[in-house]
Amino acid sequence: MKKHDIIIIGSGPAGLTSAIYAARADLKPLVFEGNQPGGQLTITTDVENYPGFPKGIMGPELMDLFRSQAQTFGAETFFKNVDKVDLNKKPFEVTVGDEVHLSNSIVIATGASAKLLNLDNESKLMGHGVSACATCDGFFFRDKEVVVVGGGDSAMEEATFLTKFASKVTIIHRGSEFRASKIMQKRVFDNPKVDILWNHSVIDMLGDPSNGGLTSATLKNTETGVESDFKCDGLFLAIGHKPNSDFLNNQVETDDKGYIITKSDSTETSVKGVFACGDIQDTVYRQAITAAGSGCMSAIEVERYLETLH
Numbered sequence: 001m002k003k004h005d006i007i008i009i010g011s012g013p014a015g016l017t018s019a020i021y022a023a024r025a026d027l028k029p030l031v032f033e034g035n036q037p038g039g040q041l042t043i044t045t046d047v048e049n050y051p052g053f054p055k056g057i058m059g060p061e062l063m064d065l066f067r068s069q070a071q072t073f074g075a076e077t078f079f080k081n082v083d084k085v086d087l088n089k090k091p092f093e094v095t096v097g098d099e100v101h102l103s104n105s106i107v108i109a110t111g112a113s114a115k116l117l118n119l120d121n122e123s124k125l126m127g128h129g130v131s132a133c134a135t136c137d138g139f140f141f142r143d144k145e146v147v148v149v150g151g152g153d154s155a156m157e158e159a160t161f162l163t164k165f166a167s168k169v170t171i172i173h174r175g176s177e178f179r180a181s182k183i184m185q186k187r188v189f190d191n192p193k194v195d196i197l198w199n200h201s202v203i204d205m206l207g208d209p210s211n212g213g214l215t216s217a218t219l220k221n222t223e224t225g226v227e228s229d230f231k232c233d234g235l236f237l238a239i240g241h242k243p244n245s246d247f248l249n250n251q252v253e254t255d256d257k258g259y260i261i262t263k264s265d266s267t268e269t270s271v272k273g274v275f276a277c278g279d280i281q282d283t284v285y286r287q288a289i290t291a292a293g294s295g296c297m298s299a300i301e302v303e304r305y306l307e308t309l310h
Helices: 013-024 039-043 059-072 120-125 134-141 153-162 182-189 288-307
Strands: 007-009 030-032 076-078 084-086 092-096 099-103 106-108 112-114 145-149 168-172 194-197 200-208 213-221 227-231 234-237 241-243 274-276
Touching (some): 007 092, 013 106, 013 288, 059 076, 274 288
Parallel strands (some): 106 274, 168 194
Antiparallel strands (some): 084 092, 092 099
16 A cells, blocks of 8 residues: 555645645645535635635635645545544554555544534425525525524524525524624624524424425524424524544544644644644634644644654
C-alpha cells in the first residue's frame, strides 16, 4: 500500500484550505470529502461575509473554488466517506470502504451535522414537508406556510431565507428569548412575513408521506403543558449541530459533546501526528473564515511535524 504524507478527512473551508496549503508545500494531500462534499457551505445560498466577495457568493460556488484551487496545486480529492481510522498504528490507517490507506499524518475536518428532534414521525416525514436545510428545500414551499424550530443564528437565517418563498414563516422557540445575535434577531423582528411563537416545543409531526406529506405539528406549551396542533405545510429544523466524530471511536480526546479538543493556539490533538480544524473543534466561532484559518494552521503544523520524522 502506498503511504501518504497527509490524509485530510473532510472538505469544508477547513479541510480544503488545509489541502491548498499542504499541496503548495508539495505534500500531495489525499482528501476524502465525505457525505457532504464542501461541508455546510454547500447548503448555504448567499455567503456575504467571506472576504474578497463584496457582492457575496453562493456557498456551493465558493466551495467549488476552494476545491479547484487545491486540485490546481496537486491535491487529490475523492467524494468518499471514511468509515474508520486506526490511530494506534504508525503510519495511521484510514479505511474507506474496502480500501485501507496509510498516512504519516491526518487532518480531521469533518465538521458538524444538523441536530434532529428524534421524533417517531420525523424520519418518516423527512423530505415530505420536514427538512433540516432551508436553502436546499425552501424552493418547494413557495406561497405556503412553514415553521422553523430553533432560536439561534441558524434559525434566524433559515426563517429569513424562507420568506423569499413562503407566504408565512413561524418561528417556534421553547424559550422566551432568542440566543441569536442581535443583528440576526432584528432581521426577523423587522420582517412582516415572520411570526414568533414563544415557549413552545414540537412533540410530534403529523401527515402522510405518501399523500401530501406534513400537515401539522403537535406543540406543547413549555409553561402550561397544554398541547395543540399547528397547521403548516413545512417544518424546518434549526436546533444546532452534532460534531461528526463518531468514526474516531474515542481515539482522540473530545469534550462531552464529541468536539475534538485541540491544544491552545494549535490544531494538534491528543494524538501526535493527528490534527483537527474547523467546526469539528470550534465550539465558539463556527464561521467559514475561522474554519479556513484553522485549516491553514493544520497544514503548516503537519509540515513541521513531518520534518521531525526525517
